[in-house]
Amino acid sequence: MTRPAVSVVIPTRNRRDTLMATLRALAVQRGVGGRFEVVVVDDGSTDGTVELIRGSVFELFDQRVLPVGPGGPARARNLGIAAASAERVLVLGDDTIPTPRLLAGHLEAASGREVAVQGRIDWDPTRPVTEVMAFLAPAGPQFWFRDLADGAEVPWPQVLGSNLSAPASWFADEPFDERFTDACLEDTELAWRWHRRCRRVIWSEHALCHHRHGYDSIEEFLERQRRAGGWARLAVSTHPAMAGKLVLEPALALPRKALAAAGRALVGRRRPSDRWDLRCRAAYLRGLVGPRPTTPG
Numbered sequence: 001m002t003r004p005a006v007s008v009v010i011p012t013r014n015r016r017d018t019l020m021a022t023l024r025a026l027a028v029q030r031g032v033g034g035r036f037e038v039v040v041v042d043d044g045s046t047d048g049t050v051e052l053i054r055g056s057v058f059e060l061f062d063q064r065v066l067p068v069g070p071g072g073p074a075r076a077r078n079l080g081i082a083a084a085s086a087e088r089v090l091v092l093g094d095d096t097i098p099t100p101r102l103l104a105g106h107l108e109a110a111s112g113r114e115v116a117v118q119g120r121i122d123w124d125p126t127r128p129v130t131e132v133m134a135f136l137a138p139a140g141p142q143f144w145f146r147d148l149a150d151g152a153e154v155p156w157p158q159v160l161g162s163n164l165s166a167p168a169s170w171f172a173d174e175p176f177d178e179r180f181t182d183a184c185l186e187d188t189e190l191a192w193r194w195h196r197r198c199r200r201v202i203w204s205e206h207a208l209c210h211h212r213h214g215y216d217s218i219e220e221f222l223e224r225q226r227r228a229g230g231w232a233r234l235a236v237s238t239h240p241a242m243a244g245k246l247v248l249e250p251a252l253a254l255p256r257k258a259l260a261a262a263g264r265a266l267v268g269r270r271r272p273s274d275r276w277d278l279r280c281r282a283a284y285l286r287g288l289v290g291p292r293p294t295t296p297g
Contacts, residue, residue, distance in 0.1 A: 004062070005034040006103055006165065007084030011076030012094035013043040016052050018212055019094040027058040031104030038063040041080040044070030072181030073161065081171045089171055093162035096121055096209035105207030106165040109151070115200045116166035118154045119207030120145060132215045135273045141225065141280045143211075148203040156195040157245050161187030163209045170199060177238070182293060184224065185231035185246075192235070192242055218276045222283045229287025247288065254281045 008026065012019045019040070026038060038061050042050050045067075053065040066079055081089050090106055092098070102119065109117045121143055123129045137143035144158055161176070161183065174193045180186035191201065215221055232246040261274035287293070 002034070004037040004086045005032050006036045006088045006090055006107060007081075007086035007168070008036065008038045008061075008090045008092055008103070009041065009077055009080035009084060010038065010092045010094050011041045011043055011073040011080065012045065012049060013070070014045045014047045014049070015094045016045070016047050016049040019049060020052065020056070021212065022092065022094055022097055023053075023056065023058065023063070025098040025100075026103075027060050028100055029060060029098065029103045030100050032107070033104075036061045036103060037085065039080040039083050040065045041076040042067045043073065043076045044068065072178070072186075073183045074176035074180045074186040075178040077161070078171075078175045078178065081168065081175070084168060087168055088165055089168045090163075090165040091161060092209070093211075095212045096162050097124060097212055099208045099210065102163075102207055102209060105204050109202060109204040109207060110165065114167060115202050116159075116164060116170065116194065117204050117207060118159055118201050119163035119165075119204050119209060121160070121163050121209050121211050124210040124212040126210075127212065127214055130214065130216055131272065132218050132221070132276065135218075135276050136215060136221060137211070141277075141284075142221070145203075150203060150205040152203055154201040154203050156191040156201070157188060159187055159191035159194075159201050161190070163207065164201075165207075166194075166199075166201075170194065173197075179234060180231055182227055182231060184228040184293075185235050188246075189235045189238070189242075192239055218279060222279060225280045225283035226287035226290070227293040229284040230290055230293040232284075232288055234292060250281060250284055250288070254278070254285065257281065 040053055042065055050065055050067045066083060068079060077091055106117045106119060123133055139146040148154060176186050176190055236243045236246055258278055261278060264270055
């Protein structure tokens with residue numbers, strides 16, 4: 001039996017409508033050069049996701065849905081990757097809508113090499129992009145893609161657990177750490193382990209997804225930052241060498257950023273993003289010194 005060109009693994013929980021938009025976008029992929037497969041891992045949904053997926057048929061790809069109890073995206077990804085049959089696996093978010101040449105972009109960027117590919121994630125152009133969202137990404141605390149050149153190596157702190165493809169053997173050798181039960185820092189911790197093994201992640205501008213998740217205010221993002229700080233404690237306790245990027249740099253940057261913002265305010269150049277940036281940094285540091293987060297069931 002011929003292996004699929006690529007296996008797409010999507011963890012999901014209670015986002016059936018957005019997930020279906022993602023699957024429909026996969027159904028119109030171009031330039032893949034053969035059939036591919038999609039493995040959806042349902043992480044304890046209660047909105048009928050499993051039934052909806054099982055009742056859907058897409059001509060371009062074979063699909064499976066694996067229903068499991070709630071355990072977080074790291075475990076869900078590991079289960080989906082273990083079930084995948086292609087030599088290259090692409091992990092997607094259920095709210096990252098592929099553009100028509102997403103899969104082709106990953107395969108072309110890899111070109112048969114033993115590399116991982118981090119694709120670009122932009123805001124969904126069919127939805128309003130608020131001022132807060134423009135601050136958060138693509139050069140902000142949610143996604144930081146500034147200065148990445150197409151085909152160049154991605155530093156490990158900028159690797160994401162979405163729109164990321166790699167040889168299946170990489171994920172088998174170094175699976176996601178399932179102690180991370182949030183979608184926070186589990187990708188950074190995995191990227192650190194790949195980095196230690198000299199496994200390269202390269203950037204692709206052309207492997208593009210659109211993130212369908214809006215923010216009207218910074219308040220909605222601050223809790224995520226606090227939880228990220230809490231998970232950073234686990235990462236650093238496991239890998240002390242990560243402390244430079246995850247502890248020292250954030251701690252030293254906050255007073256420097258505060259002074260810069262104060263200086264702009266004194267000359268009448270205060271920007272809303274100054275306050276948002278300081279609040280995000282402070283939330284992360286509060287999480288860093290607080291207890292490890294607990295994930296809602």
